[in-house]
Amino acid sequence: MTNTENKPSSVFPIPSANVMSKLPTQFFATLVQNVNREIASGHDVINLGQGNPDTPTPPHIVQSLQQSAENPLYHKYSPFRGYAFLKEAVAQRYKEDYNVDLDPETEVAILFGGKTGLVQLPQVLLNPGDVCLVPDPGYPDYWSGVALAQARMSFMPLLKSNAFLPDYGAIPADDRQKAKLMFLNYPNNPTSATAPLSFYEDTVEFAIQNQIVVASDFAYGAIGYDGRRPVSFLQAPGAKEVGIEFYTLSKTYNMAGWRVGFALGNAEIISKINLLQDHIYVSLFGGIQAAAAEALTGPQDCVTSLVARYESRRDAFYEALSAIGWQACKPEGSFFGWLPVPEGYTSSGLAELLLREAKVAVAPGIGFGSHGEGYVRIGLLSDEQRLREAAERIGKLHLFK
Known part of the structure; x- marks a missing residue:
């Protein structure tokens, strides 16, 4: 047997692009590695650190995929920009x-999950x-797209x-003048805050004045509590003239692994x-597109039930936190x-x-930006x-005292 220990994998240096x-x-990825290490050591870890839905995709959506997978039409390449029925x-x-x-034809793009669009947008x-302009704290994949575009x-x-909303008046004048793109995200990851329509109206005005494209990440758009539906950026007058919104089926229909998202506007x-x-x-x-269309146009009681489940969990968990002295505001979305x-x-x-002593995994706020310091995120x-x-x-x- 040939000894390959310490042997280089290539016979010449393989370069990397500077980007x-x-x-x-x-x-x-680091968070997952730490949790898996504890689990591999035999510990019972309660993982509250990730954002992966824990209940299955509703049966009627799964059945739609099963049936669609048998359709020979979908065994061929799909249209480059997706089927019209999914956009509709x-x-x-x-x-x-x-x-x-x-x-549907000009204001909808089908994405391989919302994350893909978030990373693509800075590149185009x-x-x-x-x-x-990027929120801090915010979803780290905004940073990835900006880095690939070699922007700042x-x-x-x-x-x-x-209220965990950006203060547009506090943005340095030089950055405000040079900015070409801005990411927003409500209901917010990680802070769980929501945004009122008046904020989006102010955003449209700010975008027009400074010629900045707005990108609203609406991944949690279906998940609002206490009887309040989250507001879409596109509801603000003039929103489509200055930006787009990203929507995904991952959270609304527990379809995270299906990788179906949209850019709209x-x-x-x-x-x-x-x-x-x-x-x-x-x-x-094509079979996934057909099932995604079924999710969007079929019965929506599964979404209502899902939101009710999260709200019940929220109330139970925050009651338990209060009992141990950990005081925090309940999530709005x-x-x-x-x-x-x-x-x-x-x-x-x-x-x-918490991971070492309580075997409870949470996400440190610093991982979402410098202003995330002082907080941890739980799912x-x-x-x-x-x-x-x-x-x-x-x-x-x-x-806690």
Whole structure:
């Protein structure tokens, strides 16, 4: 047997493009590794650190895929920009849920999951050195797209004192003038805050004044609590003239592994996204597109039940947190909670302690940006019994007075 120990994998150096060194660290990959290490050691870990839905896709959607998979039409390449019936389905859903009119042909792009669009958008709009306004804390994959475009980020702090909304007046004048793109995300990951229509109206005005494209990440658009449906950016007058919204089936229909998302809104921006995708993909498998259309146009009671389940979990978990002295505001939307760390701890230090001593995984706020320091993010993605158990385990560490 040939000894390959310490033998180089290539006979000459394999170069990397310079942009590869600019990519941010994959924060969630490290989080998963730490959790898996504890599980491999035989520990019972309650994982509240990730955003992966824990219940299955509704049966009628699965059945639609099973039936569609037998259709020979879908065994061929799909149309480059997807089937018209899927674009029509998401346009219908937006009309019914938000009273937003979308032209399926020109104002809808089908994506391989919402994340794909978030990373693609800076590449079609930004040149090296251009400025993108990014929320802090925010979803780390915004950073990835900006890095691949070799552009520069200007961070917008999301502070509790401003309801975790950006203060446009606080953006440095130079960055405001140079910015070409801005990401927003409500219901927000990680803070769980929601945005009122008045905020989006102000956003449209700000975008027009400064000629900035708005990208609204509406991944949690179906998940609002206490009887309030989250507001879509596209509901604001003039929104389609200045930007687009990203929507995904991952959270609304528990279809995270199916990778179905959409970019919706400004026709010129949609055209640019489609053009880039023409060079990368030949659209989604047709059977998945048919099942996605069934999700959007079929019975919506599964969505109502899902939101009710998350709300019940929220109430149970926050009651248990209050019992151990961990006081925090209940989430308004999304399936996340944003919890302040106790005095004397950093977000990473607390996350490490909880995993090591309580076998409860949470996501440190610093992983979402510098203004995430002082918080940890939890996911309401375990049943009520496990959420209560997580709080009880944490309570035994006596971290709260």
